[in-house]
Amino acid sequence: MLRCIITHMLGIDVQFCHLLQRATPLAIVRILEWISGCRPFHLFLNSRLNVVCLRSDIHLFLDHGGIVFLPLPDVLKALERLVTHNLSCTDWDKRHRYDSSEFDPLLGKPTYIYRVKVLPTMTKTRAWSRINLEGSKETDTFTHFEYPFTQPELQAIESHIHPFFVCAHIGQQVDGLLGKNNLKDDERAQHVAAFQSDDDLAFVLRLTQQWFTQGEINVPSEFLNAIPPTGANAPDDTSPFDDYGKHGKGKTALKHRKANTAPNLTRAKSNLGSKMPVFAPKARPMPFKLFRLEAPTGTLLNQAFKVAQDALTKLKNPFIKLEDLSMNRRTRSATASVASVPASSNISEHSSSSRSPSPCPPEKGKANQGRKKPDVNDYDGAGMATGPSGHRH
Structure with missing residues (x-):
């Protein structure tokens, strides 16, 4: 069963949450693949490195610019070095993957420490309660957190999600907030000032400034126009659940698939x-x-x-x-x-080839017009006698 990384709660109200949105345009995903060191069609938005478990009410704030997770400063600097290196490359093979420890051991760790950061759109009247698990130093059953959620427990949350997707989520959410049409200029200025007041958040925004804008980053055209692998070589982008953790049953159950593969033919x-x-x-x-x-x-x-x-x-x-x-x-x-046309037919090739094709309706009509109707006298000529009543015997 899923467990929320903030409240430690279990239950059906705990959901899978994508950091980098699954609705991200493919053109932007290609750019992120180049930045992250992935080959074309190999940055999976359904990867566990991009999915975190949160309670449903917290999930909404994660998707709509209410809260973000911030990596530690040393991890951010390691990620910046990787991005700078990949952007300077013109050869695909000289880049390094975001989740490999080959470039920097800090980028290939199984888990990372994050701190919760609220953005200006977060409702100030919200409060969260965390269940104190067995072995916790707390004696009470729950620990309560209130806005702005700066309690020490929320500044050291361990999770498997990767810093690359965490930073991409921050850049995507901030771009969405500042790009709202109904946002006034003074409100936008206040948001920018709030973002710059946090050193780590300002660092991430500088790092991801060009990630979500086409034409800002020089990506080779052969990379952008790469042919997606098909068949057995297709990358597996199977998603075990949707964003809201619903398990389908019967015909609605989720079917595992390979990406870019053709459907089976009807038999x-x-x-x-x-x-x-x-x-x-x-x-x-x-x-x-x-x-x-x-x-x-x-x-x-x-x-x-x-x-x-x-x-x-x-x-x-x-x-x-x-x-x-x-x-x-x-x-x-x-x-x-x-x-x-499926080959599974009970008509053999021999029988179908030796059988003359049946005429179409117009041809049948022409054949019937040229055919002479049978006459009673024809039967008499064939040796059949009739009695006085006209019946044959």
């Missing part, structure tokens, strides 16, 4: 108890991502179509054919639509 279901044969379902288009282009889509449409045809030809699968190819100018990618 025909056999019905052994039926007298009618089970035919394969009608072919229907199944779209899948083919590849990404780094040039104007209009000029490479024919080339993309040829590549798709060649790829399907190599499959040598008679049940898959290319139907259409569409281009996405925003992502510079080509999406091929194929018609797939």
